[in-house]
Structures are given as C-alpha cells and as structure tokens.
Amino acid sequence: MPETVDLHLHTDFSDGVTSPEEVLNKVRELNLVAFSICDHDNIDGYFAIKKLLDEDDPELVPGVELSAGAGGEDIHILGYYFDPDSKNLKKALKMFRESRNRRGAEMLNKLKKLGVELSYEEVREIAGNSAIGRPNVADALFRNGYVGSFDEAFVRYIGFHGPAYVPKQNLTPQEAIELIHEAGGIAVLAHPGIAKAGTHIEELIRYGLDGIEAYHPNHSTRLRNSYLKYASRTGILATGGSDYHGREGRYGNIDCMKVPAELWLKLKERHLKNRRGKN
Secondary structure, eight states, X not given: OOOEEEEEEOOTTTTOOSOHHHHHHHHHHHTOSEEEEOOBTOOHHHHHHHTTOOTTSOEEEOEEEEEEEETTEEEEEEEESOOTTOHHHHHHHHHHHHHHHHHHHHHHXXXXXXXXXXXXXXXXXXXXXXOOOHHHHHHHHHHTTSOSSHHHHIIIIISTTSTTOOOOOOBOHHHHHHHHHHTTOEEEEOXXXXXXXXXXXXXXXXXXXXXXXXXXXXXXXXXXHHHHHHHHHHTOEEEEOOOXXXXXXXXXXXXXXXXXXXXXXXXXXXXXXXXXXXX
C-alpha cells in the first residue's frame, strides 16, 4: 500500500468534536506516516498530541488554520512547520480566542432579540476546549429544540445572511501569510475550491503564499488535478487532507483523501531549505 498522510485534521480545541488523544489513536490505526492538527486559530491541540507521541508514531507536523478575510469573503490560510513557541503567533491566537468569545456573546444577544433564549454558560460548556464558534451555537439551538438539525441553525439564524450572524474579526490574507512566515512556517491556501477562495490564488502568491491544498473532500477529481497541475506549473507546493472534524456531514474521515506522502516530503523539504537559508 502506498504511504499516505493527512495534513488537515481538527480536534475539540477548535470546531472538531474529537479529542486529541482520539485523533492520535485513529491516526495510529490507519498507519499514516505524517499528520497535522490544523485547528482554527488555535495550536493547543497540537501541544496536547505532542505530549502523547511515542517514538514510532507518525510525524506530527505543526499546523494551524488561520481565518482571514478579503472583500467580505472568508479565506483560510494553513500554516505548517512554524515555531509553535513563536511569541507573536501565540499573541495573535490569544487575541482571536478572546474575540471569538465576544462574538459568541453577541450572537446570543441577537438570538435573544429574536425570542431565542440560550445561556452563555451552556454554549461555553459546549465549546469545551475551544473558543466559542458558530457550530457551538448551532449545537445549543438544536439541543434546545429551536431547530430540527445542525444545518437548519445556520440557514435560519447564524449563516452569513442569518439574522443572528456576527462577522469574525479576521486578519487580512496578507497578514495571515506574514504571521506564518514570521514564525518560520509555510503558508498554504486551504480548500481553494470552496466558495471563491481559489480566485485569490495569484494575488496570494504575490503576498508570499507557498502552496495550495489540492486534496480536499469538497474538490472533485477534476478540480484536484487542476490544482496539482497549477502547483507543478508555478512551482508552489500542493498539500491535502480530510479536513476531519468528527462531525457528520462536515467533510471527510481521517485519511479519506489518501494524500500521497510525497506531497508531505516536498513540504518538509521546503521547510528544511528555508531553515538552512536562515542559518
């Protein structure tokens, strides 16, 4: 069997529902050679797994998924092989966590004005290790019988055009790329095939983008191959992963994309080359 990797996994330290320990156990069972926890604006899940690693475990690649905005659009930038102890990165992530919790409280206030009563304490408990996000509010709406499904919560209340939607405080894509580079990392555009993210690739390359996520559950085979060809033609990196959240209907299961290990090796090679260039 060809060796595979999964470079886009989420834990319950962001909007995933699986603990770091459970994610690690699944990765072990699947015999991956490398994996990366890319929680949203949070690297605590990475540190939690790092403490659990054995000598013969797959390589854990430092990862994060930064929220960025451009022209009202939501663009996500993946960071790999950065220094997890970077002071500026930690400062930025702390700011994000605080702003996410304030945003959660604002959404609850909007819902209250619509006659939907949810307590901040309940939503905070649902969020657990993570900052409050819309999935946590959606869970609370479902648990309290205000909607019949997780998806209905977004359609009726907290989707981008919903009456209780509150925009996120985001970096610009350029700021996200610069933050990752400052921490010694590699910046990759997440799931360019979702929404209009892919239309910004050339602009992001001018800002220093290093790669694009070609393998993703929302990408058709044709689109994936198109991104792989684009990466080969332009010299940028191609990566991929399942975008695993452990939540039904939210992308794929771990290793579902069967991402070839050679893409990870090229990513690692670029990281080592960058590091040698700074020494």
